[in-house]
Amino acid sequence: MDTIQAILNASMREALSPQTAAVIIAVIGLNVHFGFTGLLNMGQSGFMLLGAYGFAIPIIHGWPMALAVLVGLGVAFAFALVLGMPTLKLRGDYLAIVTISAAEIIRYVGRSSILTDLTGAAQGLKGAEYRGPFASLSFFGDGDFTLLPFNYRDVADGAMWVRLIGLLLLVAAVAGLVYVATRGRREGMPRAGMIIAVLGAVSVLLLLFLAPVTAAGTGVNGWWFRVVNWVLVGLSALAVYLLARSPWGRLLKGIREDEDAIRSLGKNVFAIKMQALIIGGLFGALGGMLYVLPASVQPDSMGRTLTFFAYTALLLGGAATIFGPVLGTVLFFTARIFIQTAANQWVPGSWMNDQQAQQFSFIVVGVVLMLLVIFRPQGILGDKRELRFNV
Numbered sequence: 001m002d003t004i005q006a007i008l009n010a011s012m013r014e015a016l017s018p019q020t021a022a023v024i025i026a027v028i029g030l031n032v033h034f035g036f037t038g039l040l041n042m043g044q045s046g047f048m049l050l051g052a053y054g055f056a057i058p059i060i061h062g063w064p065m066a067l068a069v070l071v072g073l074g075v076a077f078a079f080a081l082v083l084g085m086p087t088l089k090l091r092g093d094y095l096a097i098v099t100i101s102a103a104e105i106i107r108y109v110g111r112s113s114i115l116t117d118l119t120g121a122a123q124g125l126k127g128a129e130y131r132g133p134f135a136s137l138s139f140f141g142d143g144d145f146t147l148l149p150f151n152y153r154d155v156a157d158g159a160m161w162v163r164l165i166g167l168l169l170l171v172a173a174v175a176g177l178v179y180v181a182t183r184g185r186r187e188g189m190p191r192a193g194m195i196i197a198v199l200g201a202v203s204v205l206l207l208l209f210l211a212p213v214t215a216a217g218t219g220v221n222g223w224w225f226r227v228v229n230w231v232l233v234g235l236s237a238l239a240v241y242l243l244a245r246s247p248w249g250r251l252l253k254g255i256r257e258d259e260d261a262i263r264s265l266g267k268n269v270f271a272i273k274m275q276a277l278i279i280g281g282l283f284g285a286l287g288g289m290l291y292v293l294p295a296s297v298q299p300d301s302m303g304r305t306l307t308f309f310a311y312t313a314l315l316l317g318g319a320a321t322i323f324g325p326v327l328g329t330v331l332f333f334t335a336r337i338f339i340q341t342a343a344n345q346w347v348p349g350s351w352m353n354d355q356q357a358q359q360f361s362f363i364v365v366g367v368v369l370m371l372l373v374i375f376r377p378q379g380i381l382g383d384k385r386e387l388r389f390n391v
Contacts (some may be wrong), residue, residue: 007341012211014337015330018221021229022290027325029283035319036244037276038256040096044310046103049110049302050075051285052292053119065133069289076285076349080278080308088273100304110299124298131293138224140217146221148208155212165211170206181323181381219292225341229290234327236283241322252276293330312369318382327380336361
């Protein structure tokens, strides 16, 4: 049981990681592109990298942090305009090729030795050079503490039966949450939104009860970085929820399903696509800024692999849903760490070393995603009716 507890603690730390929250925001932007509008954008990492550079470089040169955030968003806005003007008339594979090429151009420009004094080239920019203004805003202090002080160790000295009961309750809460989120709304369940909120809060509390996370108040992976990132995740999800319920959001879904029908109603399809590209790109830039706060701006860390991870998380949680990007991203990164830690704990080192365990975790997650796409292509929270794409 102690081994299982160690695996749970490692998984919980990854689930609450500030970088996991940052990727969620980028996936929310990708959901605006692909899930709601049907734009096959394969270059979301380019928006993230531009946001990171636009945020870090001004701070290194002495600019205020608020102005640096505006610069990061402004650079992403300009990139969306330059990228969208010649490409938004393309569909399907053609748009994917152009966007992934544009993101790769951004990455190679960032790692170019000509710009070493500006971007740090392939070595990147050290986080210590730009995270100071953000860390100075913290009111959590420097000491270590546990977010939920009351946990399994406070009940019967952490006996096994306490953790087993907690796990059963957690599984029941998550199963109920998924059921209400996927079927409750379609079947007209009364107060489905309130039930989802309650079950979600109960699930989070049970997770923190079973796998308490202790961290510094203002360290690189401290609670200040985590709380700010997760608050921004909630605000981003709320913003997309309000946009999706607006007339503009219904236009996005109409374009995704049949843009010729929307065009026949006199709507400017190109302008709406451009707006979606910009909004999703701004979410990507914000995610890029938050992604590098506890780390460094290294161009190769935000390449095409990160875009593929974002698509994996989106398909896992469910495209064109509000909480699909959140659930899918958390599950993707948590499952990878869960498998990797379990392999390190239970598989002898003579069979599989740490590096091989990390590779094995990606293989297992990939196989699970393949099975999900085959047997439940809409994802965990998705709806089959949302899979009608005009690409």
